[in-house]
Amino acid sequence: MAKHQFQTEIGQLLKLMTHSLYSNKEIFIRELISNASDALDKFNYLSLTDEKFKEENWSGKISIKLDKDDNSLTIGDNGIGMNEEDLMDNLGTIAKSGTKAFMENLTGDAKKDSNLIGQFGVGFYSVFMVAEKVDVISKKAGEEQAYMFSTDGTGEYEVKPVTKDEHGTVIYIKLKEDEKEFLDKWRVQEVVKKYSNHIAYPIILNYTEEETTGEGDEKETKTVQKSEQINEATALWTLPKSELKEEDYIEFYKTISHGDDEPLTYLHNKVEGANEFTTLFYIPKKAPMDLYRADYQPGVKLYVKRVFITDDDKELLPPYLRFVRGIIDSEDLPLNVSRELLQENRILANIKQNSVKKILGAIKKLDSEKMEIFTEQYNRVIKEGIYTDHTNKETLLGIVRYKSSSEEGMVSLDDYISRGDSEKKEIYYIVGADEKVLRNSPLLEAYKKANIEVLIMDDEEVDSIVAPMIGSYKEWTFKDITTIDAPDSKTEEEKEEISKEFKPLTDKIKEVLGDEVKEVKISTRLTESPSCVIKDASDPMAGMAAMFAQMGQEMPEIPLILEINPEHEMIKKLDKVEDESLFNDLSWILLDSAKLSEGLEPKDKGAFAHRVASLATKAL
Numbered sequence: 001m002a003k004h005q006f007q008t009e010i011g012q013l014l015k016l017m018t019h020s021l022y023s024n025k026e027i028f029i030r031e032l033i034s035n036a037s038d039a040l041d042k043f044n045y046l047s048l049t050d051e052k053f054k055e056e057n058w059s060g061k062i063s064i065k066l067d068k069d070d071n072s073l074t075i076g077d078n079g080i081g082m083n084e085e086d087l088m089d090n091l092g093t094i095a096k097s098g099t100k101a102f103m104e105n106l107t108g109d110a111k112k113d114s115n116l117i118g119q120f121g122v123g124f125y126s127v128f129m130v131a132e133k134v135d136v137i138s139k140k141a142g143e144e145q146a147y148m149f150s151t152d153g154t155g156e157y158e159v160k161p162v163t164k165d166e167h168g169t170v171i172y173i174k175l176k177e178d179e180k181e182f183l184d185k186w187r188v189q190e191v192v193k194k195y196s197n198h199i200a201y202p203i204i205l206n207y208t209e210e211e212t213t214g215e216g217d218e219k220e221t222k223t224v225q226k227s228e229q230i231n232e233a234t235a236l237w238t239l240p241k242s243e244l245k246e247e248d249y250i251e252f253y254k255t256i257s258h259g260d261d262e263p264l265t266y267l268h269n270k271v272e273g274a275n276e277f278t279t280l281f282y283i284p285k286k287a288p289m290d291l292y293r294a295d296y297q298p299g300v301k302l303y304v305k306r307v308f309i310t311d312d313d314k315e316l317l318p319p320y321l322r323f324v325r326g327i328i329d330s331e332d333l334p335l336n337v338s339r340e341l342l343q344e345n346r347i348l349a350n351i352k353q354n355s356v357k358k359i360l361g362a363i364k365k366l367d368s369e370k371m372e373i374f375t376e377q378y379n380r381v382i383k384e385g386i387y388t389d390h391t392n393k394e395t396l397l398g399i400v401r402y403k404s405s406s407e408e409g410m411v412s413l414d415d416y417i418s419r420g421d422s423e424k425k426e427i428y429y430i431v432g433a434d435e436k437v438l439r440n441s442p443l444l445e446a447y448k449k450a451n452i453e454v455l456i457m458d459d460e461e462v463d464s465i466v467a468p469m470i471g472s473y474k475e476w477t478f479k480d481i482t483t484i485d486a487p488d489s490k491t492e493e494e495k496e497e498i499s500k501e502f503k504p505l506t507d508k509i510k511e512v513l514g515d516e517v518k519e520v521k522i523s524t525r526l527t528e529s530p531s532c533v534i535k536d537a538s539d540p541m542a543g544m545a546a547m548f549a550q551m552g553q554e555m556p557e558i559p560l561i562l563e564i565n566p567e568h569e570m571i572k573k574l575d576k577v578e579d580e581s582l583f584n585d586l587s588w589i590l591l592d593s594a595k596l597s598e599g600l601e602p603k604d605k606g607a608f609a610h611r612v613a614s615l616a617t618k619a620l
């Protein structure tokens, strides 16, 4: 018999499970039933679409057997089953994306780790919280040979051929001494009812009971085998909303998410008419671990008339809604709809469109406390949606939140608008990587002085691409404050006059800085700082910067314009400096310190430091 080593990550996971960081041991039943139900779904589909698997009288069921004498619990299904390779691939390794990240996040802090496990969903391995030894006996539908996968959860497993009549899987669990509660009929029934009541297949509990018959001398006690169905066996989403309680939805969510968290919100809709379908969607409280992985696992399952079709179609919802979990069940799609052609299917396109509207509607309706959680977890993917989903852009703009120069926390665009100038209808923003740098940017000074709110977009990677293409929201135009004239109270004539007055000075600074700046001009946007740099919005490259960033290429250098504050002491004095080398040093310092305030680097950091030191010495 071949012995195999578990993949390293599984070894770690098993250790965690056997030491049971997870307070909720009963969930192993939920996980095994959920796997059985998936296996039944898969066979059900085959039996309806593939001649080879059309069996007379097949009806999927899950059985649970309790054996007190043997101290064991067995869970079986007559589903798709696994062959030798499947057993090793599915149970001996974890292919699931995000596993590595999950393992890396483990800290050894039991409380934190158990939360993480809840989020990760441990599936089959949860059995090791209660098992001393596990045998998985399985026969794949359409194949002759059955196999047994055995392990005691200590790092090794064995696989050997065995005999088994029916296709499907039987999991024999030898319970640890102190886990006898799971041999109790009532306890198991309670757990099944709690989590798996609405699994679509019947769950049959087999157990023994002492039965006494007769009276007096005739009295006889016998152990009798009993068998009863302990769940409702109706898919939850097929039931009318009026029959379902919040806790039903929550427990069902735990089953499909394999976690212990409650969802942030859920929405259940039955659509009737030309196209009939039911959707049940959940928004998790915590973003899935693989949210930013290209190989993320989609969270929505497609059913056709209650027959499972796929859980691996990334097109059921737009990619930016990849955090949504749930079910789409269509009455109109053909059962044998080709999975490759799903994308082009008009019925499905219609369902998708409707689903997106419903999901976004539900998000918009979240109360402020839940919205805060939502923003924390999903703001970034909502921005992705703004960029990619033109149909729903306006709704998504109603959901996205930004930091603000005048308000605490995250603000909505609607709130911004309610505080803004309804004549001008402009939404001001500044993008950069560092919130602190942005908040202290000299470019903000004039806005602060004029009491104008500016959105602080500090998720540069995303915002620098998304913000410039927003255009407008509710007819309010987005304006990047680094590329527009600042608000001020001076008239054009006044500005011209000051510019003229300072022209000799700005010309002289430009001469010193040469090609480092495109232009030096007088600023009306500054109140406290002597200078600032802005990007030249008229440069064709400025408009293309977002495109470069999106293609993952380095941004082309956009020429900078140096603006100086004519009211500032330094500028007033600089106008009178006659010492040429001092004038040069001060000109460079004006530019380099302005760059630093915007999070940009001086061209020659050494020279900058040297100039500052030499000036400081002079000042002493």
Ligand SMILES: Nc1ncnc2c1ncn2[C@@H]1O[C@H](COP(=O)(O)OP(=O)(O)OP(=O)(O)O)[C@@H](O)[C@H]1O
Binding pocket: 031, 035, 036, 039, 077, 079, 080, 081, 082, 090, 091, 120, 121, 122, 123, 124, 125, 168, 169, 258
């Ligand atoms: N009863 C079963 N019948 C057939 N295949 C099974 C059965 N139980 C498990 N498997 C296979 O083993 C794989 C691993 O199961 P496991 O519960 O660890 O993870 P999962 O179900 O894929 O993930 P998650 O539990 O997070 O959904 C399953 O994807 C499935 O292919």
